[in-house]
Amino acid sequence: MTLGLYVHIPFCRHKCLYCDFPSYAGLERYRDGYVQALCRDIAASPYAGEEADTIYIGGGTPSLLAAGDIDRILKALRQTFRMTSHAEITVEANPDSLDYDKAAALADCGVNRLSLGVQSFSDAMLSFLGRVHTAAQGERAIQAAYDAGIHNLSLDLMYGLPGQTLADVRRDVERLSQLPVVHASIYSLIVEEGTQLKAGLEKGDWQLPPDEATEAMAQTVHDAMHGYGFHHYEISSYAKGPFESRHNSKYWTYEPYIGFGVSAHSFDGKMRWANVANIPAYIQKAGKGSVVSESVAIDAERAVEDYCFLALRRRAGIDYGDYARRFGKAIEDDFGPVIDQLVRQGLLERTAQGCCLSEEGLGYGNYVFSKFIR
Ligand code: SF4
Known part of the structure; x- marks a missing residue:
C-alpha cells in the first residue's frame, strides 16, 4: 500500500467565528513540546517502512511554526517512511504568517505545495469572520509563495456567509482568477455546533442568506471557475490541469492515510481511528504509549457504503x-x-x-x- 501522511498542527492566532476544527489560540507554550512529540509519534509508527507519496501538514495554522520545525517533522517522516521521489508535500498557511522568506525556507525543506486560507477578499467579511489578515495580505502571501518557487498553490474561499451577496462572491472568484493559483477549495459555509457563529445566528445577531441565494452563489462559483480554466473535480474543489490535490484525493478514493498529532484521523483499509484531542495528553503519550482515543473496525457492509459516498464527492463518481x-x-x-x-x-x-x-x-x-x- 502507498500511504498518505497527515500531520495536524492545532495552533492558531485567533479562533475564527465559524471554526470547529481542533485548533486553539493562546497555547503557543506547547509548540516546542508538541513538535518533539510529533517526531516521537512518527518514529514509533507501526507503519514505519511503508511507502508514502503524499504529506499534508494541516491545522490549525501550520505556518505559525518556524520553518525549522516543519523541517524537523518532514525529516522524521522521511526517516520513518519510504517517500516516493515525486511526493506531494503540502503545508497549510494563513496569510498573516507567510511571507517570501518563510515560503522560501519551506521550499528549501522540500515543501512543494501550499494551501492558503484566504476565505474572502472582503476586509469587512474577514474581520466579521474573525480572520486576522486582510485581503491584501492574502494576495501578497500568494504572490510571495509563487516568487519563492512554490507554484502548486491552492487557496480556500467561502460563500453563503451572513451579509454576503452574489456580487461579493463573483468579485472573490474574479480576484482569485488574477492570482497564480492552480487549485481552489471553495466551500459553502457550514454552521457547526458550539461555534460563535451558531450562537450569534441563534440570538438573531446575523442572518444567513436564503437557500436560493446560496444555491445561486454555488452556481456562480461553478460557472466562473470553469470560465477561468479550472475543472470541478470534487464538490468543493477546483483545479487547473493536473493540479488536483493528490493527498485529499486519497480520502475520496478510499486509499489509506495515517495521521499524526492531536485529533488526527487514520484509515488503513480495515480500521479507522482518531488520536486524542488533548495537547498535553498527546505530548505525554507520543512515542511512549498509544495516542489513539477511538477506533472502529470497517466491516464489509460499512466498507461499501463509505466507498460509495466518498467516491460520489468526486465529479468522476463511482x-x-x-x-x-x-x-x-x-x-x-x-x-x-x-x-x-x-x-x-x-x-x-x-x-x-x-x-x-x-x-x-x-x-x-x-x-x-x-x-x-x-
Ligand atoms: S485559522 Fe483555520 S483552523 Fe484556525 S481558527 Fe481559523 S478556521 Fe479554524
Whole structure:
C-alpha cells in the first residue's frame, strides 16, 4: 500500500467565528513540546517502512511554526517512511504568517505545495469572520509563495456567509482568477455546533442568506471557475490541469492515510481511528504509549457504503470496475435499486465507468450520500 501522511498542527492566532476544527489560540507554550512529540509519534509508527507519496501538514495554522520545525517533522517522516521521489508535500498557511522568506525556507525543506486560507477578499467579511489578515495580505502571501518557487498553490474561499451577496462572491472568484493559483477549495459555509457563529445566528445577531441565494452563489462559483480554466473535480474543489490535490484525493478514493498529532484521523483499509484531542495528553503519550482515543473496525457492509459516498464527492463518481476489484462483487448487487432511483430523480447520471452526481445532484449531495447508508 502507498500511504498518505497527515500531520495536524492545532495552533492558531485567533479562533475564527465559524471554526470547529481542533485548533486553539493562546497555547503557543506547547509548540516546542508538541513538535518533539510529533517526531516521537512518527518514529514509533507501526507503519514505519511503508511507502508514502503524499504529506499534508494541516491545522490549525501550520505556518505559525518556524520553518525549522516543519523541517524537523518532514525529516522524521522521511526517516520513518519510504517517500516516493515525486511526493506531494503540502503545508497549510494563513496569510498573516507567510511571507517570501518563510515560503522560501519551506521550499528549501522540500515543501512543494501550499494551501492558503484566504476565505474572502472582503476586509469587512474577514474581520466579521474573525480572520486576522486582510485581503491584501492574502494576495501578497500568494504572490510571495509563487516568487519563492512554490507554484502548486491552492487557496480556500467561502460563500453563503451572513451579509454576503452574489456580487461579493463573483468579485472573490474574479480576484482569485488574477492570482497564480492552480487549485481552489471553495466551500459553502457550514454552521457547526458550539461555534460563535451558531450562537450569534441563534440570538438573531446575523442572518444567513436564503437557500436560493446560496444555491445561486454555488452556481456562480461553478460557472466562473470553469470560465477561468479550472475543472470541478470534487464538490468543493477546483483545479487547473493536473493540479488536483493528490493527498485529499486519497480520502475520496478510499486509499489509506495515517495521521499524526492531536485529533488526527487514520484509515488503513480495515480500521479507522482518531488520536486524542488533548495537547498535553498527546505530548505525554507520543512515542511512549498509544495516542489513539477511538477506533472502529470497517466491516464489509460499512466498507461499501463509505466507498460509495466518498467516491460520489468526486465529479468522476463511482467506477464500477474498481468497486468489483475491491469488493469482489458487482455494485448492482448492493446498490442497483438505489442507483436506478437516483438516476430517475435526476440526481445521479451514468458515466462510461459507472455513475456520478449530476449537476442537479451537486446541490443535494447529502441526500444522495444518505441513500448509500443502509
Ligand atoms: S485559522 Fe483555520 S483552523 Fe484556525 S481558527 Fe481559523 S478556521 Fe479554524
